[in-house]
Amino acid sequence: MSAESTGSRGFTYWRLRFRAWRGTRPFWAGLFTLLGGLPIAYFPYAQLHLGNLTLAMSTTAGAGSLIIGVLLVTLGLTMWFHSIVRVFAGVAAILLALVSIPVSNIGGFLLGFLLALLGGALSISWVPGRPPARSAVGREAPRRAPEPDDGDPFLPAPREGENPNVTDTTAHANGGRKSAG
Template identity: 60%
Template sequence: MNAEAPVRSEGDHWLTVVRHRFRDWRGNRPFWAGLLIVFGGFPIAYFPYADLRLGNVTLAMATTAGAGSLIIGVLLMTLGVTLWFQQNMRVFAGVASILLALVSLPVSNLGGFFIGFLFSLLGGALALAWVPGQPVEEDPVVEQPVSLGKAEAMAGLQDIPGPRETETAHASETTAHADGGRNSAG
């Protein structure tokens, strides 16, 4: 058993169990990106074939590119579902959904009257931005530093190199020029 797994008792309602399982499933994939892309594909595919009836007047929004609109919409919905079940395809699906959303502007009634265009564009951007989380690892026990006495600390300082034979401990004319005219000695 996993020590970090949520504790579920036998008395939990089945809807609670399903909700928790769905939340765990949804958290491991670009769920919202896929949902937005699916929602974006629907108006792009639907509006060229829709008829609006106002009393006895029928408004048809059919275009000559109805088949193109249907293909774009179905491809977008397929890419959205692909994001849910194939997370490693997220970059391809994100780029393809952005390109299909841009193509839908001239082909499909301004991208499903901008509704499908915006949903697909936002979903593609979310798919590109999503990265899988890294599992949390436990931190190793960090040892506390041991306080050293003065003699032990001075013994440790002997390993630090001092000035070389050509260096002096005080500022000279050469070091003053190297510092840009600033005199560090005083």
């Protein structure tokens, strides 16, 4: 412990820890899926009181709504804590959201349906980022521009007879390509 530290971890420390944790998993997908399960499970059992009038949304499919809602909450937590199965959880969330339309009051009055559908789509499309390259000292190595010969399949290869070090952003009017004449 240094002489300058107070000995307690402040808000900034926990905020940065949460930010690092959130960046390694499909956080927003899990949150939307979890929030989508709540109205689907809640509305069939809710009672709205308007003066002396009680409005109950109870249906015969109340048990099905509860099961769908609990499964969506579970899938949302699975996306957070077991991100390796994010594609399965996303597909299952989309299918449960679609099943909730006829079973659970039009998918929790479309609120739960749309949140679960968005969460499932985000979970399927989320891909973990590449970890930063480390140097021998342990600090991040300076980032360099990718070379065309790095083997990256998403970078276009130079055309025949082109200089690979000249790109379309050069100051030359022809983009660094050889003229036809």
